[in-house]
Amino acid sequence: MSTTEYAYLALALIVAAYVLPRFRFSVLWAIVTPLLACCLYVAMRVSGLAIAQAASAAVFLFAYTLIALEKIHKTKVALAGAGAMLLFGLVDQQTALHGQGDVEGTDWNTIFLLVGMMIIVSVTRHTGVFQWIAIKAAKLAKGEPVLIIIFLCVVTAVLSAALDNVTTVLLLAPVTILICESLSLSPVPFLICVVLASNIGGTATLIGDPPNIMIGSSAKLSFVDFLIVDGPIAVVVLAVYLGTLWLMFRNKLKVTEEARRTVMEFDETKAITDSRLLMRCGTVIGLVLLGFGLHGALHLEPATIALCGAAALLLIRREDPEDTLREVEWPTIFFFVGLFIMVSALVKTGVVRMIGEGIITATCGPDMGAGVALTLAQKTNLTLGVCWFSAIASGIVDNIPFVATMNAVIHDMAVSLHPDAAGADFFQVAHAPDILPLWWALSLGACLGGNFTLVGASANVVVAGIAERSKHPISFVEFMKYGIPITLQGIILSSIYLWLRFLR
Amino acid sequence: MVAPLLFYQVCQGVQRMVARDIMNQDVVTVRVTDSIRCAAHKMLEAEYAALPVVDDEDQVVGLLSETDILALTLPEYLHSVADLGFLPKSLQFPAPGARDLDTTKVGDILRTDILEVVEADEPVIEVVRLMVTQHVRRCPVVEKGKLVGIIARRDLMQIIVRPTIEANPEQ
Numbered sequence: 001m002s003t004t005e006y007a008y009l010a011l012a013l014i015v016a017a018y019v020l021p022r023f024r025f026s027v028l029w030a031i032v033t034p035l036l037a038c039c040l041y042v043a044m045r046v047s048g049l050a051i052a053q054a055a056s057a058a059v060f061l062f063a064y065t066l067i068a069l070e071k072i073h074k075t076k077v078a079l080a081g082a083g084a085m086l087l088f089g090l091v092d093q094q095t096a097l098h099g100q101g102d103v104e105g106t107d108w109n110t111i112f113l114l115v116g117m118m119i120i121v122s123v124t125r126h127t128g129v130f131q132w133i134a135i136k137a138a139k140l141a142k143g144e145p146v147l148i149i150i151f152l153c154v155v156t157a158v159l160s161a162a163l164d165n166v167t168t169v170l171l172l173a174p175v176t177i178l179i180c181e182s183l184s185l186s187p188v189p190f191l192i193c194v195v196l197a198s199n200i201g202g203t204a205t206l207i208g209d210p211p212n213i214m215i216g217s218s219a220k221l222s223f224v225d226f227l228i229v230d231g232p233i234a235v236v237v238l239a240v241y242l243g244t245l246w247l248m249f250r251n252k253l254k255v256t257e258e259a260r261r262t263v264m265e266f267d268e269t270k271a272i273t274d275s276r277l278l279m280r281c282g283t284v285i286g287l288v289l290l291g292f293g294l295h296g297a298l299h300l301e302p303a304t305i306a307l308c309g310a311a312a313l314l315l316i317r318r319e320d321p322e323d324t325l326r327e328v329e330w331p332t333i334f335f336f337v338g339l340f341i342m343v344s345a346l347v348k349t350g351v352v353r354m355i356g357e358g359i360i361t362a363t364c365g366p367d368m369g370a371g372v373a374l375t376l377a378q379k380t381n382l383t384l385g386v387c388w389f390s391a392i393a394s395g396i397v398d399n400i401p402f403v404a405t406m407n408a409v410i411h412d413m414a415v416s417l418h419p420d421a422a423g424a425d426f427f428q429v430a431h432a433p434d435i436l437p438l439w440w441a442l443s444l445g446a447c448l449g450g451n452f453t454l455v456g457a458s459a460n461v462v463v464a465g466i467a468e469r470s471k472h473p474i475s476f477v478e479f480m481k482y483g484i485p486i487t488l489q490g491i492i493l494s495s496i497y498l499w500l501r502f503l504r
Numbered sequence: 505m506v507a508p509l510l511f512y513q514v515c516q517g518v519q520r521m522v523a524r525d526i527m528n529q530d531v532v533t534v535r536v537t538d539s540i541r542c543a544a545h546k547m548l549e550a551e552y553a554a555l556p557v558v559d560d561e562d563q564v565v566g567l568l569s570e571t572d573i574l575a576l577t578l579p580e581y582l583h584s585v586a587d588l589g590f591l592p593k594s595l596q597f598p599a600p601g602a603r604d605l606d607t608t609k610v611g612d613i614l615r616t617d618i619l620e621v622v623e624a625d626e627p628v629i630e631v632v633r634l635m636v637t638q639h640v641r642r643c644p645v646v647e648k649g650k651l652v653g654i655i656a657r658r659d660l661m662q663i664i665v666r667p668t669i670e671a672n673p674e675q
Contacts, residue, residue: 128586135590174581182595265592273587469580 056090056349060342068397070455075331078338078401085345095348096341102415103347104408106340109217109303110210114336115328116306117207120285121167122327123313127278128271130171133159135268138179143260145183145253149193150242152176156194157201157238161208162289165198165459166329173466182262183255187472192482193245195463196451200241200490202459203447204234206292206302209457210336211394211403211446216302218407219430219439223292223302229440233497237448237490244486280316284309332458339404347408355405356413359385374417374434380503383437384495386410390445391491395452395483403446410438437502444494451487454479511668518663523631524624526663527645527653533558534568536611543610544573556644556651557614563649564621566614567642576613621646624653628663631655 063081067074085091091103099105137155141147152172159168176194180187202209206216206226216226272278288309295302314321346352363385364378374382386406393402414426414435429435450457454464454476467474518526532550534543536559547555547570554569579597582588620634621644634640635657645653 126586131585131587131590170584174585177579177581178591178595181597182592262592262594265594267590267592270589271587466581 050349052090052349053351053354055088056085056345057351059084059088059090060346060351063342064397064401067401073331074398075335075338078335078342080338082338082341085342091341091345091348096344099344102412103344104218104340104411105344106337107214107217109301110214111333111336112303113207113213113217113301113306114210115333116303116308116310117164118328119310119324120281120288120306120313121163122324123277123317124163124281124285125167125171126273127275127281128273129278129281130159130168131175131271132268134172134175134179135266135271138175138263139266139268143183143255143263145185145255146246146249148179148183148263149190149245149249149253152190152194153197153238153242153245156197157204157234160198160201160459161204161234162285164207165202165209165457166462169195169198169459169463170466173463177466177470177472179263179266182266183259185253185255187470188467188474188478189249189482191463191467191472192474192479195457195459196241196482196486197238198459199447199450199457200234200238203237203444204231207306209447209450211399212443213302214400214403214407215439215443215446218411220427221439222296224296226443227293229501230443233444233494236497237493240489240493241486244489277317281313284313284316287312336400336404339401343404343408346405347412352405352408352412353416356409356416359409360413360417376503379434379437380499382434383441383498383503386438387441387445387495387498388491390442391449391452391487394446394449395456395487398455399446399450399457403442406442406446410435410442413438433502437498440502441494441498444498445491448487448490448494451483451490452480453483456483511664518628521628521663522625523622523628523645523655524653526628526631526659527624527655528659529653531556531644531651531654533651534610535559536565536609536614538610539606540573540576540608540610540613541605543568544605547573552642552656554642556642556654557610558651562651564619564644564646564651566616566619567644568610568614569641572613572615622655623647628660632660632664635660 059081063077066072066077082096086093086096094100095103095105097106133155134152137151138148141151156168156172159172172194173191176190177187180190199209203212204227206212206221206223212226212230215221216223288305291298291300291305291309292302295305314324317324343352360382363381364374390399390402390406393399411430414429414432417434418429418432430439450460454460454474460479464474464479532546532552532555534546534555534557536557543555547568554567556564557566557568559565620638620640622631622634624645624647631643634643642654642656644651645655
């Protein structure tokens with residue numbers, strides 16, 4: 001440990017301590033900062049961490065805490081954390097952006113897949129098709145509240161599987177509230193059920209939920225892989241969920257005949273604003289989904305297909321691309337970039353390896369040397385451990401930073417459990433029989449775990465915002481009354497499924 | 505097509521003028537603590553599209569527009585819906601009591617993040633810029649944050665456009 005390194009560490013802490021708490025100097029922080037530095041130094045000596053490891057872990061934990069506390073916007077935190085990692089030389093820019101050796105770097109496949117899909121969705125949302133679908137569902141239910149909930153959940157799940165969850169709920173929620181207003185029912189249970197369905201539906205496909213996009217890209221799993229592994233269990237979880245809703249609401253929601261007539265008076269044909277554009281969007285989305293289905297066979301990355309779809313829609317639409325591109329959720333994109341850079345620093349400094357070894361020791365016992373094959377019991381422990389841990393962690397904090405880290409951890413575990421294959425094609429290592437179930441456990445845990453609490457997934461937060469504006473706020477506890485049992489149900493079913501499919 | 509600067513010559517003429525020279529000093533204002541009923545009443549009587557809102561120390565804190573008042577008829581969660589033509593005519597939104605007209609204050613609905621004001625000694629062209637690029641309809645004029653006057657789009661029409669048209673009669 002050189003003096004320069006100490007200087008860097010001290011500087012890092014001072015910057016973090018002064019700059020982040022709302023850019024205000026206070027005497028308290030002047031005292032806390034040296035104390036923090038001392039504590040870190042002691043912790044480092046005790047744990048035997050190297051200075052770079054301690055520094056990268058500290059920056060990451062600090063950022064993670066700030067993201068969880070939600071006092072500062074998560075994109076600002078992620079970019080500041082990434083800046084700190086680069087500034088203090090914990091990872092160099094070349095490695096952080098393009099990867100090198102075992103360090104994956106920024107996952108541009110994920111970034112461009114997200115951007116591409118956001119462009120496609122931002123054009124489609126203006127056609128009014130989402131409103132059309134929601135009204136159609138309510139009318140099919142003949143205004144019967146419990147059937148409305150179930151039908152809305154089905155369409156939400158299907159749309160969330162094909163598009164992203166946030167847009168789906170953002171566009172379905174207003175109509176859901178309108179339908180509740182006409183039935184004189186509180187929209188709160190309807191909204192909660194819709195958002196739960198959206199997270200379940202998103203689990204089913206590669207593009208359904210951001211965690212799946214990241215896992216698919218990191219583990220080299222294709223759209224079809226997701227459809228045949230995550231798809232069936234998502235359908236089962238959804239079916240059990242809908243059955244639960246039927247039992248819960250069947251005798252609870254009563255409405256008058258007149259209210260039901262009001263629902264039938266909604267005119268869905270008038271919800272469509274631009275039927276020409278809708279036809280074109282439908283064609284492009286259909287082709288993009290077909291492309292995803294064939295991307296393995298065509299040897300094209302999913303991002304390529306999404307970008308081509310986006311480009312086609314931009315060309316078709318005569319309007320200025322500026323307006324369409326403005327609707328891309330750039331803060332989310334930069335949040336991903338910041339996270340990828342931070343995680344690449346954790347990989348580079350070896351923190352990720354230590355987490356991986358810790359997880360293996362915790363689930364498989366202390367004697368796991370490199371290259372030793374896992375027994376079935378160890379494999380089961382490891383897989384189910386990852387699944388449940390992912391679910392709980394995703395309920396407490398945003399699942400995106402969690403998955404970004406876990407991807408790197410599993411990546412590293414794969415390499416350390418198969419040292420003989422290292423240097424060979426990573427595809428083989430990532431798809432080894434003891435590694436493959438881990439990706440699926442992570443995917444199921446992280447996607448379904450988002451339902452645990454109101455802050456577990458971005459879609460939950462968005463719906464809470466809309467509910468607040470409609471004067472029917474969703475409380476944290478109210479959400480958990482539905483979220484916890486439904487999530488437990490989903491994770492238990494997933495565990496059984498993982499066991500049946502991979503662990504026997 | 506680039507729009508020709510048809511009125512630029514007169515702009516040159518008013519170039520030396522500052523906001524203070526053209527502002528209307530007789531301003532109808534509402535207070536943050538005024539009720540919505542009071543504010544709407546003032547707006548209807550004065551026939552202005554927007555009224556400046558001041559706090560207890562006469563500092564301008566916002567501009568209350570007809571849009572803000574009209575927004576109170578449309579639930580906020582419907583702002584993102586592309587077209588409301590599908591709504592059944594029989595649908596009734598839960599109506600608050602008449603009392604809410606008095607209990608809701610201007611401060612409760614006022615957007616303070618988009619306020620555009622000019623200092624009294626800023627050139628008229630800056631006011632034009634605000635009107636053209638920031639879509640400001642009425643621009644409060646302040647000195648040290650204190651309201652001293654107001655300039656409307658129509659005032660600028662009178663000062664810039666009318667003289668040009670009158671000085672250049674149709675041939």
